[in-house]
Amino acid sequence: xxxxxxxxxxxxxxxxxxxxxxxxxxxxxxxxxxxxxxxxxxxxxxxxxxxxxxxxxxxxxxxxxxxxxxxxxxxxxxxxxxxxxxxxxxxxxxxxxxxxxxxxxxxxxxxxxxxxxxxxxxxxxxxxxxxxxxxxxxxxxxxxxxxxxxxxxxxxxxxxxxxxxxxxxxxxxxxxxxxxxxxxxxxxxxxx
Numbered sequence: 001x002x003x004x005x006x007x008x009x010x011x012x013x014x015x016x017x018x019x020x021x022x023x024x025x026x027x028x029x030x031x032x033x034x035x036x037x038x039x040x041x042x043x044x045x046x047x048x049x050x051x052x053x054x055x056x057x058x059x060x061x062x063x064x065x066x067x068x069x070x071x072x073x074x075x076x077x078x079x080x081x082x083x084x085x086x087x088x089x090x091x092x093x094x095x096x097x098x099x100x101x102x103x104x105x106x107x108x109x110x111x112x113x114x115x116x117x118x119x120x121x122x123x124x125x126x127x128x129x130x131x132x133x134x135x136x137x138x139x140x141x142x143x144x145x146x147x148x149x150x151x152x153x154x155x156x157x158x159x160x161x162x163x164x165x166x167x168x169x170x171x172x173x174x175x176x177x178x179x180x181x182x183x184x185x186x187x188x189x190x191x192x
Contacts, residue, residue, distance in 0.1 A: 034110060034127055036086040039135055040079055043167050047075040056190040078190070081155050081172060085122050085140040087112050095120045106131040134165035150183075151176040168192055 057067040087096055095118035101109045112125040121144045128137040138157040145151070153174040160168045169191045177183040 034129065034133070034135070035088050036127075036135075036138075037083065037088055039165075040083050040086070044075045044079055046166070047073075047078075052192050054190055054192050056188070059187045061185045079167075079170075081142075081153065082138065082157055082170070085125050085138075085142060085155060087122065087125055092120060092122075096122075096125075107136065108133075130165075135159055136161070136165075148179045149177070166192075 051071045051073075053069060053071050054073055055067065055069050056073075057065050059065040087093060095115050096112040097115065099111045099113070101111070103109055108129045108131075110127040110129065112122075114120055114123050121142050123141040123143050125140045126138070127135060130136055135157075136159050138155075140155050142153045142155065143151070151174065153172055155170070155172050157170040158168055160166045169189070171190070172186075172188040174187075175183055175185050
């Protein structure tokens, strides 16, 4: 039986670790070249209204893949991880270097790379934009780590190639581990 004192100590540790990440400084000059928040809000509203058919598969280690076909998804929850990687907030932009590359086909690749001294969880964010500046692909790596918890997620979102910019698929490849448990590897794939 676990003593109440032990539970209190562990609870205190969790609370201290949760407050570990420093607040980011803000800057009026920090502005993103692509407004991911506006795009995701527009897509969430569209998907909530249209409720398209989605084929979603979830695979975890040592388990058989579970696949469902549904129109009943909460798009705010489904797209939350992509809002988490949005670096357009001025407070976060201070921690990233932005590199924009014009590709031979007229598309643009924008890469945000985290500075080595930053404690921000997004390691990198890569956006591929069409010549008309519509999002075609998003890729990011998110790493959260403290003394009790480790989480690593690679997220990818792709849009319809016919230039309308609507989401066509997304996937999340992740690993998470709590201090007193084994690692869990998972893969989520959704196609609209």
